[in-house]
Amino acid sequence: MTVLAKDMTWVEYEEALRRNPVIFLTVGSHEQHGPHLPMCCDVEIPDRIGQAVAEAIGGLVVPAVVFGYKSQARSGGGNHFTGTISLDAASLIGTVKDIICELGRHGARRIVVMDGHYENTMFIVEGVDLALRDLRRDGIDDLKVLRIGYYEFTTPEAERAVWPDGFPSWPLEHAGVMETSVMLHLSPDRVYPDRIPDHGPAEFPPYDVYPQTWENLPGLPKSGALISARSASAEKGKLLFDTYVSGITEAVRKEFGLV
DSSP states (O other), X not given: OOSBGGGSOHHHHHHHXXXXXXXXXXXXXXXXXXXXXXXXXXXXXXXXXXXXXXXXXXXXXXXXXXXXXXXXXXXXSOTTSTTOBEEOHHHHHHHHHHHHHHHHHHTOOEEEEEEOOGGGHXXXXXXXXXXXXXXXXXXXXXXXXEEEEGGGGOOHHHHHHHOTTOOOOTGGGTTSHHHHHHHHHHOGGGOOGGGOOOOOOOOOOSSOOXXXXXXXXXXXXTTSOSSOOTTOOHHHHHHHHHHHHXXXXXXXXXXXXXX
């Protein structure tokens, strides 16, 4: 039996909901990831992790939100890159709120929001908060939501194995070793190792300048990658993917009281 709601009939979906499964919703982005990665990384990686966890616990996966909040220079290169398609904050908040309200109306009571885009976080939080408020007004007060940034489940052991020379930072890891490695593991046909930039990390001042333009961002690499991913490998990707699936499965079981 599939865990993907999109492949079910509505009757099958309704029957599945009677088990009170954990529902997984990915909120990602359509964002440039350098010349070597597809623009779907922020959706593909968390969605595949969510599917793996759902298969382990008997959950359900609903279709992902593929657009996210505007890319910022110090964590994604900036919204001025061609190909990056973003939502205004109000649009993203409303989308998350509406989806969670609809799932609650269907009978879902346990939801995991897989946050795949650094810039999304507080807008997801607001969408969740507003959804819970609206659902309470409708008499639904027993719905619980987890927001999970999958990369936050990187263990010290995995960090040492993947970045033996030291971990740069999550913002600088945009299109870096982690995303490149995991995509090499999940979808190697969509990765171009020969195009991986070979430059040092981006250099930014400790503040933001707007509008975000090439002229205002002299330390931003033209490649769009904020650091080189030359040390990425499918083996590192499998290690990270398995680490994320294991850690998130454990967290979901704990928070929802699953045996």
